[in-house]
Amino acid sequence: MxxxxxxxxxxxxxxxxxVPEYGAGSLADLLPTLAAGMEVPGATAAIRELAPADRACVFLIDGLGWEQLRTHPDEAPFMTSLLASSRGGTGRPITAGYPATTATSLASVGTGLPPGAHGLPGYTVRDPETRELMNQLRWQPWTAPHVWQPYPTVFQLAHEAGVHTAQVSSPAFEHTPLTKVALSGGTFHGRLSGEDRMDLAAAQLGAGDRSLVYTYYSEVDGAGHRYGLDSDTWRGQLMHVDRLVQRLAEQLPPRSALYVTADHGMIDxxxxxxxxxxxxxxxxxxxxxxxxxxxxxxxxxxxxxxxxxxxxxxxxxxxxxxxxxxxxxxxxxxxxxxxxxxxxxxxxxxxxxxxxxxxxxxxxxxxxxxxxxxxxxxxxxxxxxxxxxxxxxxx
The missing domain is CATH 3.30.1360.180 (Gyrase A; domain 2)
Structure with missing residues (x-):
């Protein structure tokens, strides 16, 4: 009908x-800003209010938008405390980039480039060579990763500059094409539980005089897709990830900065x-x-x-x-x-x-x-x- x-x-x-705030306040600007603070050649500090840190960790929570966080203070008391200048931190919104979807955003955060440059401009897009739709999250049908996205990641550039770099995520993501083109560089550490990821991310931060670490949690997004933002399941996931953020924050080694962000928000x-x-x-x-x-x-x-x-x-x-x-x-x-x-x-x-x-x-x-x-x-x-x-x- x-x-x-x-x-x-x-x-x-x-x-x-x-339009997203490319070049001043978008997800693609985060890692270049952190790398510039570590004097990585070619990196630009686009988010000017972020002071340099010798050790920086980005914790990306899939699906947790700014508006969803602000409207659920009871479920996320620790992150809510970071929305103002308390606990030594500050909080503000940035823009994900268009489209606001996982494959696009992970490529933006990892490469430090907007979608028009890194080339993952949607969940599924047409491959001009084959005229078929390609799913860029699942990488189906398979396409040579570094032909599809040829730019180096910020992690690779930081690693080459002598910065200790690491990604701590689910073991299932270690060898995926999306990880290769968006998040590779340094070492990958697979851990199943969120608690283990937080502990290892903190340890990796302390493993170098200059460190750049990334960690990730997916189930807030999964609960939102399956059950919606008004569901007990989604609220339970928000409560769980709030505790994970606090666990990581309380283990930060000296001269460290933790940045909690997301790849997109959500709407029912x-x-x-x-x-x-x-x-x-x-x-x-x-x-x-x-x-x-x-x-x-x-x-x-x-x-x-x-x-x-x-x-x-x-x-x-x-x-x-x-x-x-x-x-x-x-x-x-x-x-x-x-x-x-x-x-x-x-x-x-x-x-x-x-x-x-x-x-x-x-x-x-x-x-x-x-x-x-x-x-x-x-x-x-x-x-x-x-x-x-x-x-x-x-x-």
Whole structure:
């Protein structure tokens, strides 16, 4: 069934989208700022209020947005205490980058580059060489990692400069292509439990006079996708990760800084036809479309050759005020993917790019049954998805 949009509200202006703060306050600016404080050649301190530290640890909590943290102080008392100048730390929001999704954000944090440069501009994007969709989180179908993303990571640059670098995460991630192109450099240490990761991350911080350490926790995101932000399961995960942050903070060696951040926030979307527009059931949205990429709140739309203009017009008319809908060039010129887009990345971006403004999704019930059933979703440029915490603790 097509969404009843025969009155076709006035489309949102592309320029009204709140573009991420690339170069001053985005996730891609964090590691270069920390590396610059350790005098790593070529690193630039873009987040100017962060003072240098000899030892720095980034703890990335998958799916924990700034707005979700601020509205759950009882579940996260320790992190809430870091929102103000207490415990020797400060807290502020930064922007994830577009789209606000895990593969894109992990590449941004690890390379220190925006999506238009590192080349992972969505959950699924078209490979211009094969004309097939590539899932950049699962790396399917397999593509040569360092052809897809050729830039060195900040960890590699820091390691070459004599900084002790380490990643502490799930053993399952050690050999994945995404880890290779986004987070490699120095040594990888796999630990199953969050507590073991915190203890080892603290030990790795103290292993060098200059140290750069990364650690990660995924289950806040998983609980949000499966059960939603109002669920006891999600709140329980937030309580657990708050204790992990405190555990790590209390073990910091001297001259250290801990930075707690995330890859994106999240929004719950109701299960009805008004909020979940089914591409597989909507003939207007399907017309002229060869491939549907991205995810529900951040779509890359690849048109049949010659139909690009018609697809853009149709998507704007059908989606009205619910989405920012741009052509590829309009999205690039507006800075959605960063200040510039590399030539190799240009064709990975959709002919049409659609970013949700309201609490709506473009699902694909037949093509993407699992993704279409998720309660919590993310990807777009709304504050709930785009703003992520940057919390600091220093020893």
């Amino acid at each position: 097509a969404l009843p949009t025969w009155d076709h509200p006035e489309p949102l202006a592309v320029g009204s989208a709140p 979307v109701p299960f009805d036809e008004q909020h979940r527009i089914d591409f597989d059931e909507d003939w207007e949205l399907r017309a002229g479309v060869a491939l549907l990429g991205g995810e529900g709140r951040a779509r890359h739309v690849y048109a049949v050759p010659g139909a690009e203009s018609d697809v853009l017009t149709c998507w704007r008319e059908v989606l009205g005020e619910q989405f920012w809908v741009a052509s590829r060039d309009e999205a690039i010129d507006a800075g959605w993917f960063g200040p510039t887009v590399d030539e190799r990345v240009y064709g990975r971006i959709g002919d049409v790019v659609a970013a949700a403004r309201d609490d709506v999704l473009i699902i694909a019930s037949e093509r993407e049954p699992k993704e279409s059933a998720m309660v919590g979703n993310h990807g777009s440029m709304t504050p709930a998805e785009q703003l992520i915490p940057l919390l600091e603790v220093r020893s």
